[in-house]
Amino acid sequence: MTSIIDTINNAHNVPATTPIGGTPSTTTAANPAGAMSQDDFLKLMTTQLTTQDPFNPVDNTQMVAQMAQFSQVAGIAQMNQSLQTIAASLGGSRLSDAASWIGHSMLVTSDVATPLRDGSYAGQFTLANPADQVNVNFVDANGAVVHSETLGAQSAGDVSFTWDGKDASGATVADGPVRLVVTATHAGQTTTAPTATWTSIGGIQSPASGGTTQLVTGLGLLDPSAALRIA
Secondary structure, eight states, X not given: OOOHHHHHHTGGGOOOOXXXXXXXXXXXXXXXXXXXXXXXXXXXXXXXXXXXXXXXXXXXXXXXXXXXXXXXXXHHHHHHHHHHHHHHHHSTXXXXXXXXXXXXXXXXXXXXXXXXXXXXXXXXXXXXXXXXXXXXXXXXTTSOEEEEEEEEEEOSEEEEEEEOXXXXXXXXXXXXXXXXXXXXXXXXXXXXXXXXXXXXXXXXXXXXXXXXXXXXXXXXXXXXXXXXXXX
């Protein structure tokens, strides 16, 4: 009697049959050639049991051994797939690169600035055209302007700025997030300029589901790809 393992090995070599008066029929396999699912195995085993010689049945010990062997192979395949998924989410440079950023600051496109480790605020704005006058206002959560700077004439391009978070007397007037409003005046026309701010990187967060690693910053969780520069 052919064993179950032999039946599995020959399962994909069954020749096509030709119906009477018809054309040869073909069977499309649900799995790639040489691959079998657990359902395929159970169908083959059931077929063997129903068609075996009643005077020479399959030995019970042999059948149990074959079933255990199939389960073991299927379990190893599933474990390998799980390990590959874990390696893809944790391996490579995804975590190691992001971890090396801890303790640094990143420049991101934002109109909100948060205090850096020394309590200062820093960022840049971009002028599409030269400006005769540029004003930078720092606005708190209540809408009050806590600090204002006049930078005079500026050329087109990126312009950096910093503020220590204190007023003229040295008293701290801002220690949390502030919104930046940058206005540029040229030939009597006033426009706002897009801004980017520096924020501190305090840690990384990697979801258990294997999603993208996020950076823990003063602006919240940010994707590493959001960084324009690192310092």
